[in-house]
Amino acid sequence: MAEAAIPRAVAQQAVEWMVELQSPDASPDLKQQWQQWLAADPLHEQAWQRIEAVNGRLGAMAGPDTLDFAKAALAPQGSARRRHMVKSLVVLVVAGGAAWTGYRQTRWREVLADQRTGVGERRTIDLEDGTRVVMNASTMLDVRFGSSERRLRLIAGEILVQSGKAGDGRPLLVETPHGLATALGTRFSVRLDADGPTRVGVYEGAVRLAPVDGQRSLVLQAGQKSSFDSQHIGDARPAREDSDAAWVDGVLVARDMRLDDFLQELGRYSVHPLSCDDNVAGLRLSGAYPLGDIAKVLDNVAGLLSLQVHSVSRLWGWRAASYRLVRAEPKK
Numbered sequence: 001m002a003e004a005a006i007p008r009a010v011a012q013q014a015v016e017w018m019v020e021l022q023s024p025d026a027s028p029d030l031k032q033q034w035q036q037w038l039a040a041d042p043l044h045e046q047a048w049q050r051i052e053a054v055n056g057r058l059g060a061m062a063g064p065d066t067l068d069f070a071k072a073a074l075a076p077q078g079s080a081r082r083r084h085m086v087k088s089l090v091v092l093v094v095a096g097g098a099a100w101t102g103y104r105q106t107r108w109r110e111v112l113a114d115q116r117t118g119v120g121e122r123r124t125i126d127l128e129d130g131t132r133v134v135m136n137a138s139t140m141l142d143v144r145f146g147s148s149e150r151r152l153r154l155i156a157g158e159i160l161v162q163s164g165k166a167g168d169g170r171p172l173l174v175e176t177p178h179g180l181a182t183a184l185g186t187r188f189s190v191r192l193d194a195d196g197p198t199r200v201g202v203y204e205g206a207v208r209l210a211p212v213d214g215q216r217s218l219v220l221q222a223g224q225k226s227s228f229d230s231q232h233i234g235d236a237r238p239a240r241e242d243s244d245a246a247w248v249d250g251v252l253v254a255r256d257m258r259l260d261d262f263l264q265e266l267g268r269y270s271v272h273p274l275s276c277d278d279n280v281a282g283l284r285l286s287g288a289y290p291l292g293d294i295a296k297v298l299d300n301v302a303g304l305l306s307l308q309v310h311s312v313s314r315l316w317g318w319r320a321a322s323y324r325l326v327r328a329e330p331k332k
Contacts, residue, residue, distance in 0.1 A: 006043065006046060010041075010044060011050075013037070013047070014050075015051065018051050021034060113141060113142055114141060115133075115142075115143065116139065116140045116141070117136070117137055117139045118137070118138065119137055119268075119269065120269040120291070121137055121138075122250070127143065127164065128166075129165075129168075131150070131162065131172065132161070132162040132164070133161055135157065136157055136158035136268070138156065139154075139156060139157025139159060140155035140156045141153065141157070141159060145170075146170075147170075148170060149171050149172075150171065150172045150173065151175055152174045153174075153175045154175065154176050154190055154192050154198075156192055156194070158192070158247070159174070159190055160189045161190070178197060178228055179210050179214065179228060179230060180210045181198070181200050181208070182208040183205070184208065184219070186203075186204050186205025186206060186207055186222075187204035187205065188203060188204075188220075189201045197227040199225065201224075201225035201239040201241070202220045202222050202224055203245070204222050208220075209226060209228050211228050211229065211233060213230045214228070214230070216233070217233075221236075223240075224236040224237065224239055225238070243255060246288070247291070251289065252265060252266060252288070252289045252297075253287075253288050254288075256286055257284060257285060258281065259276055259283045259285065259305065260281035260282075262301070263276055263325070266291075269291045272323055273323075274298070274322070274323050274324075275325075276326070277324070277327065280305070280325060280326065283305050285305060289301075298323055302328075306328050307325045307326060307327060308325070308327070309323055309324075310325075
């Protein structure tokens with residue numbers, strides 16, 4: 001049987017009540033007011049039952065995501081973290097179980113990220129200690145500065161960090177699910193893709209890499225890069241900021257790159273899926289490609305490699321839904 005629809009306004013009230021009741025300062029009067037609200041309308045009771053179901057599922061997960069949810073619920077009223085949490089819970093209450101699968105795919109860490117960028121978007125944020133962080137496309141980042149450390153938690157995507165000078169001796173750390181990258185007075189980048197390791201490039205100073213379950217750490221010096229997962233660290237390799245971090249200036253630099261790898265990288269900046277036929281995937285290209293016009297980049301690459309750009313349009317409109325590079329047909 002389909003779940004009854006809960007009006008958004010009622011869902012918003014239920015979520016706000018839940019947040020207020022979780023506060024350590026919740027008074028008996030507040031709880032009595034909540035009970036009066038609950039009894040005033042059957043929809044209030046339905047909304048509250050759905051809130052309890054969501055809470056039960058969160059409790060069953062018991063982990064960092066649940067901790068993030070709790071911290072967001074207790075954040076000051078009007079804060080960005082609390083607004084994100086309330087908005088996300090309202091969606092779950094309105095949609096019911098149908099939204100839970102989507103929630104499990106996005107997870108609370110992503111929903112509640114302090115900073116985020118969209119597809120093709122780049123953003124620069126200046127932090128309280130003078131640290132500057134440039135966020136690449138599709139990046140999610142939490143900022144956790146405390147009395148003993150300055151921690152940036154990279155949830156997804158890529159950042160370029162220029163460490164500030166006003167840290168008062170507090171270490172600057174970038175955390176990913178694989179471990180920590182500790183800045184030693186430096187300029188460096190950290191990248192975290194969905195199914196890959198954490199990748200770090202150092203352009204000034206040094207960075208110490210420490211896998212969360214590893215037995216050793218590695219210090220990268222300026223001009224070096226490496227990758228690590230939760231247990232292992234790769235060998236140090238040469239790093240070049242003018243190509244590895246060219247995205248900061250809105251440019252994708254290819255150096256003898258396979259076409260399929262190039263399209264995968266370019267796809268980070270495109271709202272349309274990009275692909276190529278298997279028989280041209282191994283073609284190689286080099287060059288610097290501005291990211292402001294993806295269609296133009298595809299045309300340039302197609303001309304360079306004697307290919308054609310095929311576009312697949314949406315059924316309901318003229319705009320392309322995806323682009324695919326294929327071998328050009330010989331002219332008759």
